[in-house]
Amino acid sequence: MLTLMHFIILSVILFFIGIFGVLTRRNAIGILMSLELIFNAININMVAFSKFLTPQEIYGVIFTVFIITVAAAESVLGLAIILAIYRSGQKIFADEMNLMKW
Amino acid sequence: MISLIFFYIFAVLIVISAIFVVISKNIYYSALWLALTLFSVAGVFILLNAYFLAGIQVLIYIGAVVVLTIFVINLTKEIEGKKEKQHNKQVIPALLASLTGAVLIILAVLKTDWSSRIINWTAYDETAKLGNFLLADFVIPFEAASVLLLIALIGSIAIVSLDKENK
Amino acid sequence: MEKILLSGFLLVVLPFLAFLIIVTFTKRFKMLSALISITAIFISFILSIIILVWQLKDPSSFLKYDIPWLYIGNLKMNIGIIINSLTAIMLLVVTTVSLLVQIYSISYMKGDEGFSKFFGFISLFSFSMLGIVISNNLLQLYIFWELVGLCSYLLIGFWYFKPEAADAGKKAFVVTRFGDFGFLIGILIISYLSGTFDILEIENFVKNGTLSDKMLLIVVILLFCGAIGKSGQFPLHVWLPDAMEGPTPVSALIHAATMVAAGVFMVARLFPIFSASPDAMLFIAYLGAFTALFSATIALTQDDIKRVLAYSTLSQLGYMMLALGSGGYVAGMFHLYTHAFFKALLFLCAGSVIHAIHSNNIWQMGGLHKKMPVTSITFFIAALAISGIYPLSGFFSKDEIFLSILYSGNKLLYYSAMFTAFLTAFYMFRLYFVTFSGKPKEEKNVHESPLVMTVPLIILALLSIFSGFIGIPDIKFSIHKFLFIEHLKEAHFDFKVALTSNIIALSGILLAYLIYGLKIINADNLKQKSGIIYNILKNKYYIDEFYMFLIKNIYYTSTEAIKWFDRHIVDGAVNLVAFLCRWTGGKLKLTITGRVQNYAMYIVLGVILIILAIYVYQPDVMNIVRR
Numbered sequence: 103m104l105t106l107m108h109f110i111i112l113s114v115i116l117f118f119i120g121i122f123g124v125l126t127r128r129n130a131i132g133i134l135m136s137l138e139l140i141f142n143a144i145n146i147n148m149v150a151f152s153k154f155l156t157p158q159e160i161y162g163v164i165f166t167v168f169i170i171t172v173a174a175a176e177s178v179l180g181l182a183i184i185l186a187i188y189r190s191g192q193k194i195f196a197d198e199m200n201l202m203k204w
Numbered sequence: 205m206i207s208l209i210f211f212y213i214f215a216v217l218i219v220i221s222a223i224f225v226v227i228s229k230n231i232y233y234s235a236l237w238l239a240l241t242l243f244s245v246a247g248v249f250i251l252l253n254a255y256f257l258a259g260i261q262v263l264i265y266i267g268a269v270v271v272l273t274i275f276v277i278n279l280t281k282e283i284e285g286k287k288e289k290q291h292n293k294q295v296i297p298a299l300l301a302s303l304t305g306a307v308l309i310i311l312a313v314l315k316t317d318w319s320s321r322i323i324n325w326t327a328y329d330e331t332a333k334l335g336n337f338l339l340a341d342f343v344i345p346f347e348a349a350s351v352l353l354l355i356a357l358i359g360s361i362a363i364v365s366l367d368k369e370n371k
Numbered sequence: 372m373e374k375i376l377l378s379g380f381l382l383v384v385l386p387f388l389a390f391l392i393i394v395t396f397t398k399r400f401k402m403l404s405a406l407i408s409i410t411a412i413f414i415s416f417i418l419s420i421i422i423l424v425w426q427l428k429d430p431s432s433f434l435k436y437d438i439p440w441l442y443i444g445n446l447k448m449n450i451g452i453i454i455n456s457l458t459a460i461m462l463l464v465v466t467t468v469s470l471l472v473q474i475y476s477i478s479y480m481k482g483d484e485g486f487s488k489f490f491g492f493i494s495l496f497s498f499s500m501l502g503i504v505i506s507n508n509l510l511q512l513y514i515f516w517e518l519v520g521l522c523s524y525l526l527i528g529f530w531y532f533k534p535e536a537a538d539a540g541k542k543a544f545v546v547t548r549f550g551d552f553g554f555l556i557g558i559l560i561i562s563y564l565s566g567t568f569d570i571l572e573i574e575n576f577v578k579n580g581t582l583s584d585k586m587l588l589i590v591v592i593l594l595f596c597g598a599i600g601k602s603g604q605f606p607l608h609v610w611l612p613d614a615m616e617g618p619t620p621v622s623a624l625i626h627a628a629t630m631v632a633a634g635v636f637m638v639a640r641l642f643p644i645f646s647a648s649p650d651a652m653l654f655i656a657y658l659g660a661f662t663a664l665f666s667a668t669i670a671l672t673q674d675d676i677k678r679v680l681a682y683s684t685l686s687q688l689g690y691m692m693l694a695l696g697s698g699g700y701v702a703g704m705f706h707l708y709t710h711a712f713f714k715a716l717l718f719l720c721a722g723s724v725i726h727a728i729h730s731n732n733i734w735q736m737g738g739l740h741k742k743m744p745v746t747s748i749t750f751f752i753a754a755l756a757i758s759g760i761y762p763l764s765g766f767f768s769k770d771e772i773f774l775s776i777l778y779s780g781n782k783l784l785y786y787s788a789m790f791t792a793f794l795t796a797f798y799m800f801r802l803y804f805v806t807f808s809g810k811p812k813e814e815k816n817v818h819e820s821p822l823v824m825t826v827p828l829i830i831l832a833l834l835s836i837f838s839g840f841i842g843i844p845d846i847k848f849s850i851h852k853f854l855f856i857e858h859l860k861e862a863h864f865d866f867k868v869a870l871t872s873n874i875i876a877l878s879g880i881l882l883a884y885l886i887y888g889l890k891i892i893n894a895d896n897l898k899q900k901s902g903i904i905y906n907i908l909k910n911k912y913y914i915d916e917f918y919m920f921l922i923k924n925i926y927y928t929s930t931e932a933i934k935w936f937d938r939h940i941v942d943g944a945v946n947l948v949a950f951l952c953r954w955t956g957g958k959l960k961l962t963i964t965g966r967v968q969n970y971a972m973y974i975v976l977g978v979i980l981i982i983l984a985i986y987v988y989q990p991d992v993m994n995i996v997r998r
Contacts, residue, residue, distance in 0.1 A: 103208065103343060104207050104208050104211055104251070106207055106342055107313055107314070107318045107319045108208075108211060108215070109248070109252070109317075110246070110313050110326050112218065112219075112311055113308045114220055114224055114306055114313065115218060115306060115310075116218060116219070116241075116301040117306075118303070118305055119219070119222040119223055119225075119226055119302070120222070120282035121298075121302050121305070121975060122224075122226055122298050122299060122302040122303075123225065124304070124968070124971055125228035125294060125301070125971055125972055126226070126291045126292055126294060126295050126299075126968075127226070127290065127291065127292075128288060128289060128290055128291060128292050128296045129231050129232055131235075131273060131280070131750055132231055132234060132290065132969075133367040134273065134337070135225055135234055135235065135238050135273060135355060136226060138224070138242070138265070138269065139225060139226075139238075139241065141220050142241070142242065142245045142265075144341075145245070145257075145261075146245060146248055146249075149249060149252050149254050150252060150959045151235055153252045153254065153295060154251060155220050157309075158213045160330060160334055160337060161334055162875065163254055163330070163334060164334065164337055164342055165258070165339065166254075166257055167260070167334075167338070168345060168349055169258070170264055170265070171349045171352070171353065172349070172352065173269070174264055174268060174353070174356075175352055175353055175355075175356035176271065176356075177214060177269050177272070177273070178356050178357070178360050178364070179359055179360055181273065181276045181360070182360035182363040182364050183363055184276060184280070185276055185279060185280070185363075185364050186363045186364055186410065188279070188280045188362075191248055191300060192293070194280060196292070196967060197292045197293075197968060199965075199966075199967070202502055232570065240902065292966075292968060294968065294969070294972055297972065298972065298975075299977050301972070301976060301979060302975075304979055305975065305978065305979050305982070308979065308982045310981070
């Protein structure tokens, strides 16, 4: 039987894969993609809880809609920043951007 | 039962493709694997009876975000690809941390009794209800989101084009 | 009633406003500053006359008004004013002398760079002094008490570029601090015991007799410490002669007429408290008598005209204390009142002379009578007054003091006071004859001071002559009726005492005339014959040297140990903390790599730690959903 637990575990696994990506990817675009994974993990969680706990309500779904919106905006801006950095002649590897160091 | 089988299919697809997104040496392949992941998530949404979400998942994520990402990869490709190392020095600690975190939370999930939370499928026109909600109860967040998108649009143009002027 | 209270309030605040205006706006415009300051004090003077006239209608009545300031538990701190006969007479003295001195200063300070500053400070001083007079509670009194100390410091060190002036200012401030310390402790003890700062309430509290005699003695002596410091009584007198480094008008106003009398005024204000402890009163009387005699002997040998006057001030303050200590409340205040006029006059005359000669040394003066007739005559009048010659003001107040001592029955104090009167007459006329009589020492272009300076001298001279007449026992406006206090028996006029004191004073004058006027007795011979005694007196009993010895040997040695402790233990602890901070900072710095992914790693690890902590400490949380 398909239970809430299945979706949550899927969501946890996806979330930590995303975390791993954020922590290890050198390429800033790769980090952004890992962030998309995290967003999707959250979305699965949201929709699953909404559907299982309050089947008649759709608040979870609405939240997911907003999350998708914000994620889209975020990724657009992130990519724009990456492009700007790239154009200024720097590499877009996260571990080489260390100007904020002591 | 059939939904369980479909769930496992999608779940395996999601996990495998997500892992490839993260570990792939070529960032271009990563983007393609990401498309597959997002597509499978749309499938999970369908299993959850969230058809509208599945639709916008495909439209926005795959149709917009992934395409945009690939576009940027193309723009920056000269220094990307296989020549450079794609992962930094903290792969092992990150792996350990992620595994520990995942295991801890999954343990907590397994310890919890979910049996009473069985899905009670009742079919209703979710999209219509969503539309009503977005334009009635949630109209202000909805408008705010639209403003946010506009700002993101202008902002991204500004960030990219300011740089041009400097050159 | 409200009008009187309001004028009492205005009278205090106006000089302060003048001070504010002068220091903030009119510092550049010298005459304008002087005008503002003098206008303010003039209005205060008029107001003080109004208050006095009102008070004369019913001397025993008083007005009191409080504004709440701070309430801490049961302890109430108020800002308040009191107007009674004591206040009224003191207000008049302060404003009169201050007004005349300020007018005088226009000419005396002419051309000085700090002209505006001078008037600003004088205004601030007037404000503080009037504040002391009008305060109705001890806390407020103490605040103003410290303020006059500050003004005194500022004005003694007015010519701060002269090292002696700067040192004298510091000395005055530090030495009076010893006394003020005791005063503060006394105030705190008595208000802790009685639960109030209000003077009238404290008086009632003391009258109820709930305090033990010993406690009362301690409190009274502590309170008296303030008067010892401020009024230069014996162990703390050393600052006043040095304070003469300040401008002469300042010496006249602060170090002769008003501020140094604040100690006497304070004792008079708290008289019911002081008189409740007979032992303390005896102590005050002896200390006053000793100071009077002690400083009079020093004054015999000093060469600096202002220093002679300073020691004379100390001596007269000793008289006032002696009078108060013998129970002569009226006598003490009366002498304060007359002394303010003739001593201010003496100082202003000295200022006039110094202004003309440009020297303080009396041996460089001489024969000034013909060149400066007004100064000479007014000085003569003041000298007669201070010697207590009938019918000048000094006679009445001194007579009052002798009577009260006699009345208290202490023969030793009486003879000591009489002898001091002889010395007083002698050194004052020594000063007069050396300065004004004989032949001019140098052919300098010496001439009389301008009218702005001589008019205040003349007014003060008139006051020195006539202000004593309120001491005639049975007239309508007699000071005995005015400064009436219950349970205080009055000493009645005694012809014998008056005659004795006059004969003694006259013999002192005669002796001075013989030595310094006619030069029949050779002063130098006398000097050599008295040898050691002369040297001791000349060096002011070596008190300053003794204090320096104490400081150099005992104080410095003890501070060495404290210094070591401070350098090594206290500083060491602080340095250790600083070192630890820097060391850990140096190590932690390495974690700030500037790579965002490292920071993200810390966040993830933190989250995992939190999850683990929940597992370890609260396993139940995981089961919440089950319920």
